[in-house]
Amino acid sequence: DAGVTQSPTHLIKTRGQQVTLRCSPKSGHDTVSWYQQALGQGPQFIFQYYEEEERQRGNFPDRFSGHQFPNYSSELNVNALLLGDSALYLCASSLGGQGEAFFGQGTRLTVV
């Protein structure tokens, strides 16, 4: 079992550009959540996808959007990148959305 896989592992983008991050959940999991972790801080919840719908959203602007595919994999899209979007983006999967969550290694996004 590969667990939760995220791609790419590192990414450098220019301010104003758009970025797409990808996540494949752990086998058997149907729910994907995305988190943003700034340096030295705990992860902050962006949103959760279940049954291809956004089920819950954290305090993030509409520039952050996502998608879940029929195979439960997910994408996180961020438009009009700001320098402050530089962070580690973590994907977590679970069964049903609560209980034990499995996290990926994250994608390190740097906006210059």
Add this chain to the structure above:
Amino acid sequence: DAKTTQPNSMESNEEEPVHLPCNHSTISGTDYIHWYRQLPSQGPEYVIHGLTSNVNNRMASLAIAEDRKSSTLILHRATLRDAAVYYCILEPSNDYKLSFGAGTTVTVRA
């Protein structure tokens, strides 16, 4: 968001137990208590969770106070691989997000 309070840091010697406290005085009756840890350069890793009774698994034990206003994560024999940031999180039954605080940074001395 349900709030927890943890010490900023703790130190331990290898092979000794580590007791990590967490205060959650505003916990509601249906909130689960979760513990995750994050090793350097990795995503968070689930450690344990419980509701009312004490819980044990291969990684750790979770001791929950009778009034549920506090809990303690116990690592029975710390190893160097246990050096990480440990997060205590409350998960309400009607909420799907994990609200991470600053956590406790655990240092293990050889």
